[in-house]
Amino acid sequence: MTKPPFSPGQFVWCRFPYSEAPLSPGDKERIVYVADIRQHSGRRLFTVMSLYTTTVQWDPALPLPLGIIRVAGAAAAKMNQKPFVIDARRIAFVPATEDFFPRLWSPENAVVYEATKGFRTHVENVLAQLANRPDLVQLLGPEGPRHRR
Amino acid sequence: MRETLTLRLNPDVIKAAKKKAQADNRTLTNYIETLMIRDLQSGPSLEVIAQPDIREYESVPLPGETKAERKRRDALFHAILDQSGH
Numbered sequence: 001m002t003k004p005p006f007s008p009g010q011f012v013w014c015r016f017p018y019s020e021a022p023l024s025p026g027d028k029e030r031i032v033y034v035a036d037i038r039q040h041s042g043r044r045l046f047t048v049m050s051l052y053t054t055t056v057q058w059d060p061a062l063p064l065p066l067g068i069i070r071v072a073g074a075a076a077a078k079m080n081q082k083p084f085v086i087d088a089r090r091i092a093f094v095p096a097t098e099d100f101f102p103r104l105w106s107p108e109n110a111v112v113y114e115a116t117k118g119f120r121t122h123v124e125n126v127l128a129q130l131a132n133r134p135d136l137v138q139l140l141g142p143e144g145p146r147h148r149r
Numbered sequence: 150m151r152e153t154l155t156l157r158l159n160p161d162v163i164k165a166a167k168k169k170a171q172a173d174n175r176t177l178t179n180y181i182e183t184l185m186i187r188d189l190q191s192g193p194s195l196e197v198i199a200q201p202d203i204r205e206y207e208s209v210p211l212p213g214e215t216k217a218e219r220k221r222r223d224a225l226f227h228a229i230l231d232q233s234g235h
Contacts, residue, residue, distance in 0.1 A: 004209045008222075022198040036226060038206035047206050049226070067195075091229065092198035093206070124225060130195055131228035136221060 004046050005096050005104055009120040010034045011079060011113040014050055015100050017092055025100045031079065031112060033086050035123060038093075045095065051123070052090035055082050067130050069123060079112045088126050197233035204230065 006012050014032040015025035036049035053071070058064055067089035076083045094100045103110035115123075121138055128136035163177075170180035208223050 007211065017198055019196055019198055036222060037209050038226070039209050040202070040206050042205070046209070047200070047203070089194060090196050091233075093200060093203055095200075124222075127225055127229060131225065131232040133225070133228045136225055136228065138221075 001046060001096065002044070004037045004039070005101070005107060006034045006037060006048055006111065007114075008034050008036050008049075009115040009117075010111050011053075011115070012048075012050075012101065012110050013103050013112065014048075014094060015102065016050060016052055017094065017100070022092070029102060031081065031084075032092075032094075033115075033123065035088075035091070035127065037096075047093045048096055048101075050092050050094045052087045052092070053084050054087055055084045057083075058085065067126060069126055075113060075115075081112075086123065088123065088130060195229065195233040197229065197235055199230070199235055203235060 011031050011033055013029045015027070015029055016032055017024060017026055031053050032048075032050035033053060034048055035051050037046060038049065039046050058068065058070075064070065064085070067087060069086040069088060071084050071086060073083050096104065098104050101110060125137045128134065166180060167177055170177045173180065175183075204227070208219055208226065210219065214222075
């Protein structure tokens with residue numbers, strides 16, 4: 001494979017591994033959020049920085065814990081999914097192989113949705129907070145660098 | 150008022166947990182509750198599954214990405230690995 005199969009900001013089908021068996025694909029496909037894609041310089045192998053998603057419902061009266069990112073109903077509907085959340089606290093660097101991404105060779109089936117640039121920046125900011133690196137947080141909205149005069 | 154909760158657990162885990170609780174001179178219930186409270190009170194934790202040589206993977210250039218954006222992406226990648234102990 002010479003070209004990366006996915007891009008950051010995409011939601012793709014993946015057999016996300018369990019922490020107790022990190023080298024094996026999980027038993028079922030689930031949608032993950034692609035936060036980054038990297039390549040081993042020597043082995044030309046791609047790895048996909050994948051964030052876990054779950055349909056577990058959070059009490060709307062309670063603030064979401066840091067790392068939990070709600071995927072709005074409209075976006076979820078476009079993916080033919082019930083509303084769900086990204087759990088940015090669970091990350092796996094998943095080899096871009098057919099074992100982990102069974103739809104790898106038909107990206108039109110593997111990629112279910114592409115997030116906006118704003119959403120992508122929001123996810124990156126959450127990751128920066130989780131990594132305890134506030135210096136890496138980017139301003140969003142009218143205060144953001146692109147909107148400054 | 151305390152609530153009753155029924156759990157289905159691996160018998161080996163139960164056996165080991167009972168031993169640990171006994172060594173701590175406490176009940177199994179107290180042992181499990183203490184572990185739960187400790188976990189709930191701890192801040193957000195990161196669980197990162199990665200290959201041992203993950204830091205040898207370089208960022209793939211993205212269309213339209215500036216040098217500064219790529220540098221920030223790399224910094225975030227290393228920060229996540231640092232925070233998770235990789």
